[in-house]
Amino acid sequence: GQQVMQIPQYQHVQEGEDFTTYCNSSTTLSNIQWYKQRPGGHPVFLIQLVKSGEVKKQKRLTFQFGEAKKNSSLHITATQTTDVGTYFCAGRHNYGQNFVFGPGTRLSVLP
Amino acid sequence: ETGVTQTPRHLVMGMTNKKSLKCEQHLGHNAMYWYKQSAKKPLELMFVYNFKEQTENNSVPSRFSPECPNSSHLFLHLHTLQPEDSALYLCASSQEFLAGDEQFFGPGTRLTVL
Numbered sequence: 001g002q003q004v005m006q007i008p009q010y011q012h013v014q015e016g017e018d019f020t021t022y023c024n025s026s027t028t029l030s031n032i033q034w035y036k037q038r039p040g041g042h043p044v045f046l047i048q049l050v051k052s053g054e055v056k057k058q059k060r061l062t063f064q065f066g067e068a069k070k071n072s073s074l075h076i077t078a079t080q081t082t083d084v085g086t087y088f089c090a091g092r093h094n095y096g097q098n099f100v101f102g103p104g105t106r107l108s109v110l111p
Numbered sequence: 112e113t114g115v116t117q118t119p120r121h122l123v124m125g126m127t128n129k130k131s132l133k134c135e136q137h138l139g140h141n142a143m144y145w146y147k148q149s150a151k152k153p154l155e156l157m158f159v160y161n162f163k164e165q166t167e168n169n170s171v172p173s174r175f176s177p178e179c180p181n182s183s184h185l186f187l188h189l190h191t192l193q194p195e196d197s198a199l200y201l202c203a204s205s206q207e208f209l210a211g212d213e214q215f216f217g218p219g220t221r222l223t224v225l
Contacts, residue, residue: 031211042201043154044113045213088154096209098167101154 002027004091006102014110019076021105023089030092032072033099034063038085046074079109114138115217117202123223124192132187132220134202140215142208143185145177148199148219160185161208192224 005024013019023032031050035043047056049065049072056063062075072091076083086106090099115136124130136143145157159167160179174196176188185202199221203214 033213042113042216042218043203043214044216048211048213050211092211095211098156098159098209099214101156103153 002093002100004029004089004100004102006089006105008105009103010106010108012108012110013079015081016078019079019083019107021074021087021089021107023072023074023091023102025070025091025093027093028069029072030069030095032065032092033090034072034074035088035090035101036085037088037104041085043088076107079107081109081111083107084109113215113217115202115204115215117200117217117220119220120218121221121223123225124189125225126192126194128192129188129190131189132200132202132222134185134187134217136183136185136202136204136215136217138204138215140204140206141182142205143179143182144203144205144214145185145187146201146203146216148201150198154201158187159208166208189222192222194224197222197224 007022033048034046037043047063053067054065060077064073086104088104089102092099118133142161144159147155157171158177163179174191178186199219201219202217205212205214
C-alpha cells in the first residue's frame with residue numbers, strides 16, 4: 001500500500017535549539033495533517049495543509065507543504081520542554097481515501 | 112479532553128479470554144475508527160465505520176471483531192488473542208469519513224496479552 005515516510009526517527013535537542021521533522025511520499029498527496037502525541041498520551045491534531053507550497057504558523061511551529069505536494073515539514077523554533085513528544089504526519093493520496101500515518105519523529109528536549 | 116472516551120484504559124488478558132473495548136464520542140461525528148499502535152510500527156488503521164456502516168477492514172485477523180451500534184459508540188470485541196496483539200488501541204472519530212476532517216483520538220486502551 002501507499003506509505004508516508006518520516007525522518008528522523010528520533011531527535012534529541014537542547015532546550016532553545018530548533019527542530020525539524022520531514023514527511024515524504026513517493027506519490028502526490030491531496031492533503032496532509034500533522035499530529036502530536038505526548039508521552040503516555042494520544043495523538044492530537046495540530047494542522048492540515050492542502051495547497052501546494054502552503055505555509056502555516058502556530059506560534060513557534062511552522063508547517064510547510066512542498067510545491068509538488070509530495071513532502072511536508074514541521075519546524076519548531078527555540079524548543080521548550082513542553083514540545084517533547086512524537087510528531088506524526090498523515091497524508092492522503094487521493095480525495096476519497098483515508099489518511100496514512102507516518103511512523104513519527106520522537107523529540108526529546110534536554111533542559 | 113477530546114470528547115472521545117475509551118474504556119477500559121488498561122487491560123490484561125490471557126490468550127483464551129474474551130473481552131471488549133468500548134469507545135464513545137460526544138462530538139456528533141459520523142465516522143469512527145479503530146487504530147492499533149505498537150512500539151515499533153506506525154499507527155495501523157484497523158476498522159472504519161461511517162454512519163454506522165463498516166467501510167474499511169484493513170486485513171485485520173478475525174480474532175478482532177468490531178461493532179458499531181450507533182454513531183456515538185464503537186466496540187472492539189477480542190477473543191483468542193496472541194501476545195503480539197499487545198499494543199495501545201486507539202479509537203478516533205471525525206465528522207465524516209473521507210471528508211478530510213481532523214480526527215479526534217481517545218486516550219486509548221493499553222492491552223497486554225499474556
